Amino acid sequence: GNSVTQMEGPVTLSEEAFLTINCTYTATGYPSLFWYVQYPGEGLQLLLKATKADDKGSNKGFEATYRKETTSFHLEKGSVQVSDSAVYFCALSEVTGNQFYFGTGTSLTVIP
């Protein structure tokens, strides 16, 4: 079946630190991969996505590369800001696109 596993949180970093949030997946086909972000009190919004192997998604300084050989889609940012404090969800969509599978979420707090 399809599933997503992401690193446990919470994660606390100082401003300008390097961020990595690990995400691995299991899929029966060739899924698309996503990172969504949820700010306090809000719904999820798309951060970035990659639709095939070796694609790199990027947005707002965040990056993630679709690694088929390691079934991973790790999220990275070189220098985090206080405004990046949120919960980050890794997700996959199966080939038909009718069902999405989300990880458990990783809470990030960035302190000044």
Added chain:
Amino acid sequence: NAGVTQTPKFQVLKTGQSMTLQCAQDMNHEYMSWYRQDPGMGLRLIHYSVGAGITDQGEVPNGYNVSRSTTEDFPLRLLSAAPSQTSVYFCASSYGGGSTDTQYFGPGTRLTVL
């Protein structure tokens, strides 16, 4: 565009009561879905719809009913609420439901069942 809207924002029910969570989108999206978010569980798909008149079950459909009579609206019904349905509920929509499509989420409904 209002995007995806959900009502109510908060609701408290007693066990056995029924209610409908409303979801509407104004982006002319064909695909709509309902998720529940529980601590340590991430988001789990309850039901989804690929167009008006078409619905299907997701990962955790028991205790919930849906219908899709228009493209814009996708209400979620709890026929007899149980404490296990205490959760935050999110509605989402996307253009065509394809695997590469971005999902747009509503702000959520926080439901407590006593």
